[in-house]
Amino acid sequence: MEIARVILRCADLERAVQFWRDAVGLELIRQSESFAFFAAGSTELILSEVPPENMVASLTEVVFSVDDVLETHRRLGRRGVPFEVEPRPVLSEGNRHLFATHFRDPDGNLASVTGWVEAS
Numbered sequence: 001m002e003i004a005r006v007i008l009r010c011a012d013l014e015r016a017v018q019f020w021r022d023a024v025g026l027e028l029i030r031q032s033e034s035f036a037f038f039a040a041g042s043t044e045l046i047l048s049e050v051p052p053e054n055m056v057a058s059l060t061e062v063v064f065s066v067d068d069v070l071e072t073h074r075r076l077g078r079r080g081v082p083f084e085v086e087p088r089p090v091l092s093e094g095n096r097h098l099f100a101t102h103f104r105d106p107d108g109n110l111a112s113v114t115g116w117v118e119a120s
Helices: 013-023 069-078
Strands: 005-010 027-031 035-040 043-049 061-065 088-093 096-104 110-118
Touching: 005 013, 013 027, 013 035, 013 043, 069 096, 069 110, 088 110
Parallel strands: 005 043, 061 110
Antiparallel strands: 027 035, 035 043, 088 096, 096 110
16 A cells, blocks of 8 residues: 555645745645645645635644755745754664654644754
8 A cells, every 4th residue: 555645624725835835845736726736756745725614723744755854944944934843863773863843834734854864
């Protein structure tokens, strides 16, 4: 089995598309009246617009894996991605550490950016 798609709910599709496309840098591959589809490696990230009164807090976290977590954090921060923590090691494996940092999108959905950093 492979996860093919992850759907995040949003109250304002255009605002959410601007965030995920312009700030995070995902490629928008298609959009309809209430859905937007983004390329995210072998998985699609889909935004689904729902009425604001139907929005509920989610405990789900979308995790992105990148080659250079420290540079990605700097680049996305310059684009306005509101990181809540600085990249920090969350796991060690031999001579390397898995660094992670996270942010919330305009609808409060949690997303992390992770990547391996070689020990110096």
